[in-house]
Amino acid sequence: MIAEAWLWLGWLLAVPPLVALAIFVAEVAMGLAAARSEPAALSVPSRIAILIPAHNEAASIAATVAGLRDAAPAGTRILVVADNCTDQTAALARSAGAEVTERSHATLRGKGYALAHGRDVLALDPPEVVLIVDADCELTPGSVEQLAAATRSGVPAQAENLLLPDLTAPALVQISSFALLVKNLVRSRGMTRMGGCALLTGTGMAFPWPVFAAAPLATSDIAEDLGLTITLAGQGIRPRLVTQAGVRSRAASLRDSAAQRRRWEHGFLGNARKHALPTLWRGLTQPSRVLVALGLHLIVPPLALLFLAAGAIELVLLAGGALTQVWTPALGLAAGLVAAIVFTALAWLRFGRSTLAFAALLQAPLYVLWKIPTYIGFFKSRQVTWERTRRAGED
Secondary structure (H helix, E strand, O other), rough: HHHHHHHHHHHHHHHHHHHHHHHHHHHHHHHHHOOOOOOOOOOOOOOOEEEEOOOOOOOOHHHHHHHHHHHOOOOOEEEEEEOOOOOOOOHHHHHOEEEEEEEOOOOOOHHHHHHHHHHHHHHOOOOEEEEEEOEEEEOOEEEEEEEEEEHHOOEEEEEEEEEEOOOOHHHHHHHHHHHHHHHHHHHHHHHHHHOOOOOOOOEEEEHHHHHHHHHHOOOOOOOOOHHHHHHHHHHOOOOEEEEEEEEEEEEEEEEEHHHHHHHHHHHHHHHHHHHHHHHHHHHHHHHHHHHHHHHHHHHHOOHHHHHHHHHHHHHHHHHHHHOOOHHHHHHHHHHHHHHHHHHHHHHHHHHOOOOOOHHHHHHHHHHHOOOHHHHHHHOOOOOOOOOOOOOOOOO
């Protein structure tokens, strides 16, 4: 009787992490396949605007604007929104050749409001396509043309958003950069190949003007890019990933990486808690492969939390197995964990060796433990307000 009861209880505990692990493995497996070739000819819209939301970015804004002026086709409009700035961001952006609009509001603060303000300015003379680039980012050569051309299909386009490799960074920073690579490159590619949409990542994304004009931008959501992805997918608009375009930024310091990941992951978990099951249900009942794939993606927690939760449940199942000699739930979850670890290792072999050194990879268990306060904080003091990540060299 005890063994039978534990069998049922064990599987009840094992199934949720097994489902999440299976989705993760499927996305990574699909994302590891070679990229499909794209047509070489581009039809690039002639009226392009690049919108840069900036809050106290005096240290980098001039270089960012200059880099975009060099990278973009002639005639591209570059608009900087100096949002609640207390430094020389606006003046430096103007001197670098950008158009600048300044915004200040005591309570409505955050990137979403800056984007909405920029849209209001652009609406006076609307472009065909709007690219959004963060003030600390750079685009790889040809990215403006690739992204702008991709919007000809009437849907948003997302560049591969990655951190610049730095094998001299602390191990935990390297692992954090690799986790972002898995999410933004490997799993996003996998989602699109499973019939889903690309995840908008907040920078390196392009919108045809009609979509951008109607998008719900003015929000305090700390993961406004994910929220926008969910909203657009619900409207039948499927953002696409453009693998020929790339946006890059430098990894933050260890302390600032922790703060940045806290904001990203609290934002993801908040959206997942609210939207995962409703999105999946809508996808199954409509039916819609895009919504099903997005709903399944939202079920999977951030990588460290996935392994942490699955590992903790595996320990419980092993303890129960030792007491009852019923091992099947523990063996089933162990198989899922092994598969996820194997495919994560394959992702590192294929894409991650320039981002994450092997010696740093060996510290992955420490990284998982390092993230525990972030996940405890989600339940005890969840971050709900947008905060700018400090840049290198700032106090």
